[in-house]
Amino acid sequence: VDGERFHDESPWYGHITGVGMSQPGGAYWAVYDSKIREAPRPVKSTPSMDKTKEVKANTIEELARSAGIDAEGLKKTIDKYNSDIDSVGYDTVFGREHLFGPAGLLVKIGAPPFYAVKCATSITSMKGGLKINGRSQVINQYSEVIPSLYAGGEVAGGLHGKSYLLGVMTSGAVTQGIIAGKNAVKEPAF
Incomplete structure (x- = not known):
């Protein structure tokens, strides 16, 4: 050094x-x-x-x-x-x-x-992930919903680019989690 x-x-x-x-x-x-x-x-x-x-x-x-x-x-x-x-x-x-x-x-x-x-150096967060729609449903490469699969936060891509404001990943994860939860409870039971 x-x-x-x-x-x-x-x-x-x-x-x-x-x-x-x-x-x-x-x-x-x-x-x-x-x-x-x-x-x-x-x-x-x-x-x-x-x-x-x-x-x-x-x-x-x-x-x-x-x-x-x-x-x-x-x-x-x-x-x-x-x-x-x-x-x-x-x-x-x-x-x-x-x-x-x-x-x-x-x-x-x-x-x-x-x-x-x-x-x-270390990775403290991910900015990529699964593609989701406005209901937090995971969609495939053809923009088709994958049934009963939801994502939010760091595992959902598209919310953040290369950079982000400190602290907003938490609010995004909470918001997407609420959206996913509200939609998931409407799903028929397995």
């Missing part, structure tokens, strides 16, 4: 997942300092957060060595990032202007201790 940034970190996770998959082994490191680590604390620690294996060190070089990252590359990358924030107020390498999406000011990485977490 060379310690260089490979993408603007501010977009939604779908973009980062795509470029993350292009990294060796589909994995990459998130590096941050103590101020960044303590900033987003709206909730108490959860079991999944407690299982996160953070690498912690008092210097960037120590952190890099502990994480298996090229120390010179990481130090150079962080120095450039911090210098950009000081001199022009944004990241000149990728043009990043905001902390996340279109909001928030960029934050320098400089307050020890420093942390790194290895991130791996």
Whole structure:
């Protein structure tokens, strides 16, 4: 791992997942300092957060060595990032202007201790699936209803494209489930 940034970190996770998959082994490191680590604390620690294996060190070089990252590359990358924030107020390498999406000011990485977490890409949802009609009935390739077969949510295709708004998959699944249920109870018993 060379310690260089490979993408603007501010977009939604779908973009980062795509470029993350292009990294060796589909994995990459998130590096941050103590101020960044303590900033987003709206909730108490959860079991999944407690299982996160953070690498912690008092210097960037120590952190890099502990994480298996090229120390010179990481130090150079962080120095450039911090210098950009000081001199022009944004990241000149990728043009990043905001902390996340279109909001928030960029934050320098400089307050020890420093942390790194290895991130791996994963599939958290499906955007494809069975073709359904407006009654949530599954239809075949000829647009004919397959009797007594209903689908909704992630197993039903067509509701979402490559991207979607966070949280709307649940509402789509609930809505399609209600539609499917109301229509399924009208079916004759097997």
